Amino acid sequence: MARRKAKDQDKILSHPIIIRLTEQQYKKVADLWLNSDCRSIGEVVRKIIANRPIKLLHKDISMNAPMEEMALIRKEIKRIGVNINQQTHSFHISQNPIERSFHSSKTAETYKAIEPKIERLMELISKLAEKWLQK
Numbered sequence: 001m002a003r004r005k006a007k008d009q010d011k012i013l014s015h016p017i018i019i020r021l022t023e024q025q026y027k028k029v030a031d032l033w034l035n036s037d038c039r040s041i042g043e044v045v046r047k048i049i050a051n052r053p054i055k056l057l058h059k060d061i062s063m064n065a066p067m068e069e070m071a072l073i074r075k076e077i078k079r080i081g082v083n084i085n086q087q088t089h090s091f092h093i094s095q096n097p098i099e100r101s102f103h104s105s106k107t108a109e110t111y112k113a114i115e116p117k118i119e120r121l122m123e124l125i126s127k128l129a130e131k132w133l134q135k
Contacts, residue, residue, distance in 0.1 A: 019045075029045065032054060035056050035058075036054050036055060036057060037054075037055045037057060038054065063128070066124050066127065066128060069120075069124060070125075073124075076117055077114060080110055080113060080114045080117075083110055084111070087103050087106050087107045087110065088107065090103050091103035
């Protein structure tokens, strides 16, 4: 089965250009590529030739620890939510009032376990917001 032709034939990259760079020039272009939103070195070179801006991406290493902690809290909250859903399902299935009261008390305990996690999450978010908004 043949491939469909692109609708806009003018935008197809059909003319390869081979250039040679010194080691220093190549490192400069490669550094631009690694720190930018471009998917290839060729895209970096095309943007340079077309005089278009290259968006450089900056990773703040100081944010790694809070982001990892927030990801762990997110996982824990998700697990607690799954437990609450299971307990709610068991509550709705049960016919016995004693069993229903057991499931409701178990769900209340689970809700209490989630409160400190949410408080810690809010502390982290407020610290991140202070850091973000000071710029």
